Amino acid sequence: MSGTGLSIPAPTEASLFGLPLWLVVAVGAVALFGAFQVYYWVGHFLGERLYASRVGTRIGRHRIRKVENVVRRWGALAVYACFWVPVLRHSLPWVAGVLRVSYPWYVVASALGCLTWVPVTSFGLYTVIWGWVGLASRSPITAAVVAVAALAALAGVTVWRRRRKAAPDDKLASA
Template sequence: MRLLAAAVPDPTSPAVLIPFLLGMVGLFAAFQVYYWVGHKLGPKIYASRLGRRIGDEKILRAERFVARWGALSVYACFWVPGVRHTLPWVAGVLKISYPKYVAASALGCLTWCPVTYFGLYSVIWGWLALAGRSPAAAGAAAAVAVAAAALLVRRRRAALRAEKTAGPERTADPAGAGSTAGAGSAAAQGSASPGEHG
């Protein structure tokens, strides 16, 4: 196990830092592509294969979040699994201020990437150090982590099933507050007044 720990490169070495920096730049570039795809296609993107795969409920949630928080929602989406690659193109559809979008996405890349990357590295190093001292304790820690991950996945799947089951009831809502048929309505309003969302 000590040999394995020694084989893991130093997180500050060029062999690690260069791919990390390239990945961070790539993520920033992807966010700009997402924005302009949403900006150019507008609400039509909701009927695309991407929009159908994501689903009306997630799109509506993203619309509400962007409409309320503007560019701040772009920064926040980095920290929310499952939203990081959905909300940016919704922000483009709603035509929030692009300079603010660029600033928020840059800040997100500069904070989320190091925290997650080096945080994960720290966990790996810590686990290897524990395994060097006590393989049994390291095995127990790994088992607990796997069990916790499995529990989170089960809860997430149960929540998604509950949303799908409740979907028809929301669609039948006469007020239309939770109707999945309304996907893109906020986008249409946003596109009618570009730059209104900050």
């Protein structure tokens, strides 16, 4: 990118809030690990009462049953896998606590999840952002088209999911 004065920093040289990016990622992984332990113990201590809470009611009993079935079937492996599924990432850990998944295995699975998911998503997002900034420095119009296309795709997926989610409810209402 000569001539623009813009250079993409190497991941080992990049910084955020004045800290090296790798350190921010490491702190993020530790913080997420801590949050996962809190989720587990909240589920463990509150048990079934958690399902009647505002959060449990909002999620819905039928959805919680689906998560319970995943945890019963896969145990700690489900805890690791939930890092890669956006909605499960923050609902499955407290269900694991309610179901009393083996805590040592839970700790291992959540640690492995933090050690893999946080760096992959952080550096992946870093790459996407700097890739788009590089594109914008070469061709602002192309970058704008890419941004609009990405937003349109996101809006399309959101609308599609909402319609798909509403369809079973509509069938129940008309029956």
